[in-house]
Amino acid sequence: MQELVKVRELKVDAKTDSGRLVEIIRNVSFDIFAGEVVALIGESGSGKTTIALTLMGYARPGCRISGGQVMFDDRDLVILPERERARLRGNEIAYIPQSAAAAFNPAKKIIDQVTEVGAIHKTISMDQARIKAVALFRALALPDPKTIGDRYPHQVSGGQLQRLAAAMALMSDPKLLIFDEPTTALDVTTQIEVLRAFKAVLAERNIAGVYVSHDLAVVAQIADRIIVLKNGEIQEVGKTEQIIKEPVHSYTRDLISAVEPASLRRDGDTTQSDSTILEVRNLVAGYGAKTDDGLPQVVAVKSVDINIPKGRNLGVVGESGSGKSTLARAVAGILPASSGTIIFDGSELALDVRQRSREALRQLQIVFQYADTSLNPARSIEDILARPLQFYHRMNGQSCAKRIDQLLDMVQLPRTVKFRLPSELSGGQKQRVNLARALAAEPKLILCDEVTSALDTVVAAAIIDLLKELQRELELSYLFISHDLSTVRAICDDVAIMLSGEKIEQTPPEKIGCPDAHPYSQLLFASVPKLDTGWLDALVQDPKLTEAFARRKGD
Amino acid sequence: MHLNDPAIIQFLKWLGGLLTGDLGRSYSNNMPVADLIGRRLVNTLELGLVTAIVSVPLSLALGIAAAINQGTVYDRVVSTLTVGFISVPEFLIATAAQLIFAVYLKWLPALSLAADINSIGDLLRIYTMPVITLILVNSAQMIRMTRAAVIETLHTPYVEMALLKGASRGRMVFRHAVPNTLGPIFNAIALSLSYLLGGVIIVESIFNYPGIAKLMVDAVATRDLPLIQSCAMIFCIGYLVLVTVADIVAILSNPRLR
Structure with a gap:
């Protein structure tokens, strides 16, 4: 040649x-x-x-x-x-x-x-x-x-x-x-x-x-x-x-x-924990002014139920436009849901974040996809982390400085990072700071909205490992939102699959794509590329099925 | 004058008159305002039109050229000069122009008297100084806006894509970048031309040009309210028309808004 x-x-x-x-x-x-x-x-x-x-x-x-x-x-x-x-x-x-x-x-x-x-x-x-x-x-x-x-x-x-x-x-x-x-x-x-x-x-x-x-x-x-x-x-x-x-x-x-990150191994702990940290019933959320029937103009989440036991993780998977991020924003209250119930740790939360108590805000934190845009570029890392400490725990001076050092240790960043601005950190480091800020509140549940999607694979795998480790130490629960099945499988006990605003299925990760699963989850699972040179050629997909879901997504 | 009526009725009557073309009578010389304005409005529009015809193409050309040659000596000269002309008030430019061209060089008449026009040469001589003054101030703003808008689009992925398709520099700029900058550029033009309405007051006063702005200034001196009101309304309408046209062009040039 x-x-x-x-x-x-x-x-x-x-x-x-x-x-x-x-x-x-x-x-x-x-x-x-x-x-x-x-x-x-x-x-x-x-x-x-x-x-x-x-x-x-x-x-x-x-x-x-x-x-x-x-x-x-x-x-x-x-x-x-x-x-x-x-x-x-x-x-x-x-x-x-x-x-x-x-x-x-x-x-x-x-x-x-x-x-x-x-x-x-x-x-x-x-x-x-x-x-x-x-x-x-x-x-x-x-x-x-x-x-x-x-x-x-x-x-x-x-x-x-x-x-x-x-x-x-x-x-x-x-x-x-x-x-x-x-x-x-x-x-x-x-x-x-x-x-x-x-x-x-x-x-x-x-x-x-x-x-x-x-x-x-x-x-x-x-x-x-x-x-x-x-x-x-x-x-x-x-x-x-x-x-x-x-x-x-x-x-x-x-x-x-x-x-393919190693799957979450829980040592001996397979019993269902009895108490629930988050229960969501019939949640409806969307964008635009309310129409006559009380629904928003564009309904992004249609009557979704979810349930997360304490110390467990729920993954939410779906393609773009499936309403998974809207679900997180509605649970956090940033985008008030138009109807539905959110029960957090035994008590009902207001749908609008402005009506929630400071204690409720503290226990439920959210981490966004883009650390670049969610960290104030004009503030040092120290200021960024001190803010939740002052707001939720009224810490000041030395106790605050000490806690910031602890938080940086927790997310495995050198302590000297605190004097820097967000723009002076790499993408993975910024995401760690973003996580540390959520941890500063000492939450019980963290909503992770595509936290690894903007990161390189090796860095993303490290963040996933960090999340797992923090969970072991701090008894956290995660609502983990991603479009990437393999990431979700690595960290979640249960996976909910969303399509056009509806939750179509919830299964343990190892059962995704089983022959008796929902046809869409099978399609989604089968579409994730494998590290195998013959995978694409061997892949057989029912064209009618693909088309049917493609159309459903488009409407 | 309906001076016995309440203020709101006076206003409504004036508004009704405005819509039917009856602008009222001048206090100072008891002539219909419409007659006073008529010929002078045409003079001002002529001045504005000549300015626009020269300054719009000139600033587009200079602005786009500066954007293409960003960072070169040419770009720096243009940028420095435009900042200079924006910073210097037009009465200073007008006075300086008079001093140089009329007093020292004696090339052009210091005052623009329309009655003296007998040939195209006269026309040019009369218009030159007011027009140059207006162009200098107006174009500076337009050049800067055009340059900024074009530079921004030149950095977009679709212009890079055009380059990777083998497009020449000219093609990248005129086929890909400029169509996408029409919206902001026309907005800049509309704002500049409406600024011209303000500039025209000073220029007409200094050169004694028989336009509507000069009329307005004189009306202020004689406290001739109906005349001032009508002139102000004309300036407002001019502004609104320009801005509306700019918005329509912006919508037409963007298929997503069409």
Whole structure:
């Protein structure tokens, strides 16, 4: 086989805000052969997207290719003039972005953007381009291929946009296709359709691909070879089978073990505890003004019952728009439920957080998904943690400082962190502070709303371990909300599955996806990618079932 | 004048008159206000129109160019000058222009008397100074807003996507960035042009231009209330029309709001 791409000693510099130059890619070398799919795997900040973009001769603003070679078809993209590079982009090398929703121009019709490649490179007449685009829409299994292009980007769904972005990339019959986390923003059931479409197109047209992702299980389905990256350096390169089954480098092993976190083991404690910490009955919540029948305009949670025994965890799983976050906000009272009962530790709570007693507020804490936005950027960590201590426990001065040190120990952060601002911490550290703030109140129940979703897999696994450890020490209960089944399975005693605002099932985690379970839970379970190269090909799904639920979600 | 009626009735009568085109009579020279305003309104609109025709394309061009060449010497010169012209009040610019072009260089007349117009050359000579003064103050604001709006859209993922499709710089800016900035840009234009209504008062006074703003200033001097009211109403309507047009353009340019 002949090399299509040869990357040699690639170096990329980035300029920090203070004007310092930092080397973010260090001496990276690899090859891509014609028709081969190579995956770049790593956490955020590992430089995987930066490397993928250099394959188009492009570095984001603030970055600069400072050395090395990127040979594409015997042309060095590093020294090629910009005009020549532009001639290759979109023509011989095409790019599929992470968020198609952001990469489509909101002010232009889809078809104009898909066929634009033809207009830029003048390779094809506009009429032919339209015909070709429609054929591609059909090949990528898009609905209404003839008319979907006449819509604007906001009028189609996320999964469809991602496939439309693929169609845009395929317009010019590229030799190399770059996928930049193309399924990360999608629900698992949608991800499967998109992955299938990508795989079929690559195989059929014999296009080489670079697949950038942080998700090993997804990559295992599509890549021939995997390159593992960390801090801008290659850790390990190998065939997909080898990387997954016999990883050599210790970092690769960390990545693999993070895909399926060890399940919660409770030592001997399998008896149901008799008292209940949280009981929710017939909870209805939603957004918008109340209509005549007393319901909100958009009902996001429809009559949900949940029950959490003391010291136990309930996971709530569902795809985007299923109402799981709304459920947490309604239980916390931030979004007052329009009807229903919330019984917390034996006494009924007001639906509106403003009418709850300080004691009730203290015992029920919530941790949000984005630590970035839930920590005040202008306050030091010390101030952030001192606030709940003063508010709930009236601590001051020394006792407060001592307690802050304890809290930081609990979430395994160095004590010196307290003098820093949130922006000076990493994503995982910020989430730990976020957790410490909830712990400061000494709650009995913590509502965890997608606390690990914004984190890298290895960091997320560490947070899950921390949550488990805290539970052992502090007799906490969690209401753990996530879209990720494997995370939920790792920490929860019971899992509730939500679909369009309704709780359709509640089962112990090991029973999810059993043949006698609800068809939707089976579908959801079956859609979670496995660390097995043959999983996607072997997966058989009832298309009618998929479609039925897809429609139900969309309404 | 219905001065015996209660204030609310006076107001309603005035409002009714306004709707039927009867603006009342001037206190000072007992002529219908509509007649006094008529010709002078046209003069002011002419001044405003000429200013808009020159300043809108000029500021869009300069603003977009500054955004494309962000951080270059050109961008810095434009940015510095615009801040300068925003900070200096227009009466100073107008007086300085008079001093330079009329007093020292003697190229242009210091006063704009419409009666002297006999040829296109005269027209140009009369309009030049007021128009330049208004353009300098107005365009500065528009250039800054345009530059900021275009820079913001140039950093969006869809413009990066256009680059990765092989689009040239011009295509990225004019096909992808600018259509998405029309909303904010038109808002800036509308605000600037309505600011022109304020600027026109000073400019007309200094150059003695026979427009409605000058009329209003004179009316204030003679405490001619019906005339002041009508002029104020005209300025209000102008402002509302401009802002409404800007909102409509913003809605039309965004398919999500259409």
